[in-house]
Amino acid sequence: MDHSTSKSCTNANHDDKSLLHWTQWQLLDSVLPTGGFAHSFGLESALQSNLIKQPEDLKPFIIQVLDNTGSLLLPFVHTLNKSPDTETWTRLDNLLEATLTNEIARKASATQGSALLRVAASVFREITELKLIRERFIGSGLVFFHHACVFGLLTGLLGFDGRMAQRAYIFMTMRDVLSAATRLNVVGPIAASVLQHEIASAAEGIVEKWRDRNVEDACQTNPLLDTVQGCHAYLFSRLFCS
Amino acid sequence: MAETETTSGVVTVEKVRGRSTITRCFFKYPLKLILPKKVGSSQVDAVWIYALSYGGGIVSGDQISCKISVGDGCTASVTTQASTKVYKSVDSKCSEQVLEAIIGNEAFLVLIPDPVTCFSTARYSQKQNFRIFSGSNLVVVDWITSGRYQSGERWDFTSYKSTNCIYLDNDRPIFIDSVLLEQSLVCDIAERMQCYQVIAMVILLGPKLKNLQNQIKEEVKKMMTVKLRPPTTNFGRYAKSEAQHDRFVPDLIASCSTFGPQGIGSVIRVTATTTEAVYAFLRTHLSSLEMFLGAPPYCQSGI
Numbered sequence: 001m002d003h004s005t006s007k008s009c010t011n012a013n014h015d016d017k018s019l020l021h022w023t024q025w026q027l028l029d030s031v032l033p034t035g036g037f038a039h040s041f042g043l044e045s046a047l048q049s050n051l052i053k054q055p056e057d058l059k060p061f062i063i064q065v066l067d068n069t070g071s072l073l074l075p076f077v078h079t080l081n082k083s084p085d086t087e088t089w090t091r092l093d094n095l096l097e098a099t100l101t102n103e104i105a106r107k108a109s110a111t112q113g114s115a116l117l118r119v120a121a122s123v124f125r126e127i128t129e130l131k132l133i134r135e136r137f138i139g140s141g142l143v144f145f146h147h148a149c150v151f152g153l154l155t156g157l158l159g160f161d162g163r164m165a166q167r168a169y170i171f172m173t174m175r176d177v178l179s180a181a182t183r184l185n186v187v188g189p190i191a192a193s194v195l196q197h198e199i200a201s202a203a204e205g206i207v208e209k210w211r212d213r214n215v216e217d218a219c220q221t222n223p224l225l226d227t228v229q230g231c232h233a234y235l236f237s238r239l240f241c242s
Numbered sequence: 243m244a245e246t247e248t249t250s251g252v253v254t255v256e257k258v259r260g261r262s263t264i265t266r267c268f269f270k271y272p273l274k275l276i277l278p279k280k281v282g283s284s285q286v287d288a289v290w291i292y293a294l295s296y297g298g299g300i301v302s303g304d305q306i307s308c309k310i311s312v313g314d315g316c317t318a319s320v321t322t323q324a325s326t327k328v329y330k331s332v333d334s335k336c337s338e339q340v341l342e343a344i345i346g347n348e349a350f351l352v353l354i355p356d357p358v359t360c361f362s363t364a365r366y367s368q369k370q371n372f373r374i375f376s377g378s379n380l381v382v383v384d385w386i387t388s389g390r391y392q393s394g395e396r397w398d399f400t401s402y403k404s405t406n407c408i409y410l411d412n413d414r415p416i417f418i419d420s421v422l423l424e425q426s427l428v429c430d431i432a433e434r435m436q437c438y439q440v441i442a443m444v445i446l447l448g449p450k451l452k453n454l455q456n457q458i459k460e461e462v463k464k465m466m467t468v469k470l471r472p473p474t475t476n477f478g479r480y481a482k483s484e485a486q487h488d489r490f491v492p493d494l495i496a497s498c499s500t501f502g503p504q505g506i507g508s509v510i511r512v513t514a515t516t517t518e519a520v521y522a523f524l525r526t527h528l529s530s531l532e533m534f535l536g537a538p539p540y541c542q543s544g545i
Contacts, residue, residue, distance in 0.1 A: 230497025
């Protein structure tokens with residue numbers, strides 16, 4: 001896989017490293033149409049189970065979601081970022097399908113991953129592998145397009161370094177849970193932004209703790225949240241898909 | 243799994259004159275296996291295996307590894323006499339249990355132990371690998387309590403890890419679940435678990451369990467739909483409503499997910515504030531296994 005394909009499409013006056021910043025920011029911008037905002041990461045279910053009773057409960061909830069994302073999903077992001085090839089991707093995608101035993105989380109992951117790949121294939125046209133992979137595997141039943149795997153593959157093909165990719169994954173999760181919290185009226189938008197800044201240090205600690213691990217070591221650290229998230233389908237009235 | 247010097251137990255179940263029979267049973271310290279002849283009705287073809295640890299518990303540094311083979315068409319149930327206690331870790335040593343199980347076609351393995359209870363500062367890890375075929379049937383209950391919680395020891399152990407893996411046709415992973423509860427700076431275990439003292443996982447897989455899977459799925463959905471209600475509009479930035487604070491957390495939460503190709507398996511996760519509540523859940527929802535085992539699970543336990 002040729003990581004420098006971006007050169008052919010860029011203005012010769014800018015170096016790759018500078019342009020990579022623009023790509024990184026675009027990928028993390030919530031304006032990218034990947035449908036992340038249909039998912040609450042178990043927040044809606046936690047609210048209806050009364051596990052979150054007041055706004056102060058939100059901060060520990062988010063930190064626990066990030067910790068679980070780190071322990072379970074960063075190994076997939078890391079391994080594919082290092083080896084963004086089709087063989088590794090199909091193998092890890094199938095492994096993640098078996099690892100996401102929570103049906104709600106599994107479906108959300110496949111939906112988000114498909115959306116991300118579709119957008120990425122359109123936006124980063126210079127990376128022809130993305131379009132080829134999509135065409136080859138869509139509808140084949142051979143892969144499930146899980147989000148963490150697509151993200152790892154994409155960042156690998158784009159040339160993000162491993163730590164950046166893993167930090168980005170945790171950042172996106174935090175961004176999306178906070179967005180869900182505002183829409184569920186747990187906190188207002190300014191309070192959510194305050195929280196985002198307050199959690200940054202814990203989030204960085206989580207990246208440090210769980211980065212660069214093998215997929216064989218992937219594990220979940222919060223069975224209570226897992227159980228509660230699994231109840232999402234039982235909610236009579238709901239705003240989110242998960 | 244190759245048998246080595248560290249293998250603590252081996253059980254082989256095969257059909258002999260048309261009946262499930264234990265044709266090999268080996269065990270050594272720290273594992274002890276008891277094979278009672280009459281557990282359930284003799285009309286039902288099933289063997290029962292009780293796994294015990296000497297002294298009623300697992301001591302720091304114990305390494306227990308066991309292999310079970312359930313031959314085509316056979317039924318075997320593995321259980322315990324009491325909860326497995328894991329004692330405190332000495333010199334930071336970790337205790338470990340490993341189970342390798344092979345379940346043949348139309349065979350049925352039922353693992354229905356009492357829960358694991360880790361005492362303060364304990365370090366424990368368990369790994370269970372199940373190799374199945376499309377016609378195999380499997381029930382696995384894997385659960386843990388927070389400790390001697392009535393004495394105030396709640397989620398006070400250092401580290402607990404439980405991994406359950408199911409492989410179809412030798413090498414295709416269809417269920418890989420690993421739960422790690424470790425004290426950490428991010429969040430200690432007690433804070434993570436809130437008021438809940440028990441977590442349990444029930445795996446149901448195979449053609450013989452199709453009806454039970456559907457039944458439990460409906461029962462869990464019915465039970466939980468009642469317990470979950472949208473918060474009042476006064477939540478959050480507006481005035482704190484008294485009604486909101488009066489709502490208690492459910493004393494038991496359960497959710498059910500399917501997994502595997504064509505959804506051959508179901509996994510139910512349960513968490514509760516008391517061990518008795520989970521025993522009652524298991525007794526109720528697994529009672530129909532009596533027709534396969536000759537006796538219903540958890541009827542003598544936890545009462």
